[in-house]
C-alpha cells in the first residue's frame with residue numbers, strides 16, 4: 001500500500017514510524033513532514049490546509065490510505081473531499097469534526113447523548129457573557145467556541161479578569177470569529193486523563209491510557225502548552241476503568257451521532273477530569289493527541305495499518321488492539337521562550353547519541369539549514385520516547401537520552417510522571 005500522512009509534528013513522526021513497521025506498506029509519503037520523518041518516508045512540501053493540493057497529490061500518487069494528523073484539515077472537510085473522489089482517508093467528516101471545531105456543538109452532543117460534563121452556558125453576545133460572568137462564582141472557565149491553537153481556554157479567578165478575557169474575545173477578536181461565541185463553564189478539579197479510541201462509527205476500540213502534561217514548568221506551573229510530555233499506561237486506570245470511561249464518554253457520542261446521520265470515524269479523544277462527582281468531559285478532540293501519541297504508539301503490538309484502513313472503510317472486524325505489557329514515557333524538548341515567542345534555526349546536538357541510548361527521538365519542530373545541519377524550527381522541537389518494563393525504567397531511560405541532546409535555549413520538564421512516580425530526586 002501507498003500511505004500518505006498529513007502533518008509535521010511529533011505525532012505524525014510517531015504515526016509514520018509505526019506505519020512503517022507494517023508489512024502491508026510499500027511507500028509512505030508525508031506532507032509536509034519534518035527532518036525526522038524524512039529519514040523514514042518521502043516528505044513533500046505543501047500546506048495541510050490546501051485540500052485541493054492534498055487530494056490531487058493522493059490521486060496522482062495512487063495513495064491507498066491517507067492518515068490525517070492535525071485537526072485543522074479535518075474541521076475544514078478533508079475527509080468529505082477525499083471521499084467524494086473515491087480516496088480512502090482516516091478521520092471524521094467535516095460535520096463530525098465539529099466535536100473539536102466547535103465547543104458549543106460538542107456541548108450540545110454531550111447533552112443530547114447523556115455524557116457527563118461541567119455545567120455551562122453559551123453566549124454569542126459579549127455583553128450578555130460579561131453580565132453572566134459578573135454574577136458567577138470563581139474560578140470560572142471561559143472557552144472560545146472555535147479552534148484557537150490550544151489557547152482558547154482561560155481559567156479566570158475574578159470578575160475583572162473574566163471581563164478582560166471576554167473583551168479580548170468579543171471586542172479585540174484575538175481569535176477572530178472562533179472567539180465571538182463562547183462557552184462559560186464551571187471550574188472542575190481532579191486528575192486529568194485522556195481517553196482515546198479508534199472507531200469505524202460502529203465499533204469502538206480504546207487505545208492504551210496515557211497522561212499528558214500541559215503546563216510548561218515542573219509541578220504543573222506556568223502557562224499551558226501543546227503538551228510537554230506524556231506516559232503510558234496511566235496506572236491509576238485499570239483496563240476495566242478505561243472500558244467504563246469509554247462507555248460513558250466515547251460510545252454515547254459515536255453511537256448517538258451515527259444514529260443522527262453524522263457517523264464518526266477516526267480517533268475520538270475525550271479530555272476528562274476525574275472529579276469527586278465522577279468523570280466529566282472537558283473537551284473532545286477528533287485526532288490523536290500530541291505528545292500522547294509518541295508515548296502510546298510504541299506500546300501498540302498490533303499492526304496499525306489494517307486498523308486505520310478498516311476505520312476509514314467503516315468495516316472494523318475486531319474490537320481489539322494488542323498492547324505490549326510495558327510502559328513508555330515521552331519528554332518534549334522545547335525552544336527557549338516557548339510557549340511564548342522563540343528563536344528558530346538553532347543547531348541541535350546529540351540526536352544520534354540519544355538514539356544510541358535506546359530511545360526514539362521523534363521530531364516535532366526541526367528543519368535542515370543550508371549547511372545541512374539539523375536546527376530548531378518550532379516551539380516543541382523534539383519528543384523523546386523510551387520504553388521500559390515499568391514506568392520507572394522508562395523514566396530512567398528517557399531522561400538519560402534527553403541528557404545527550406542539547407540546543408541553545410532548550411528547556412523541558414524534569415518531572416514527567418511525577419503524579420505517579422514522585423519527583424525525581426536527582427534532577
Ligand code: AMP
Pocket residue numbers: 118141143150153155185186187188189192214271282283
Ligand atoms: P480544553 O482545551 O477544553 O481541554 O482545556 C484546556 C485545559 O484547560 C484542560 O486540559 C484543563 O486543564 C483546563 N480546563 C478546561 N476546562 C476546565 C474546567 N471546566 N475546569 C478546570 N479546568 C479546565
Ligand code: GLY
Pocket residue numbers: 212226227285288289290291292
Ligand atoms: N496533548 C493535547 C492535545 O493533543 O490536544
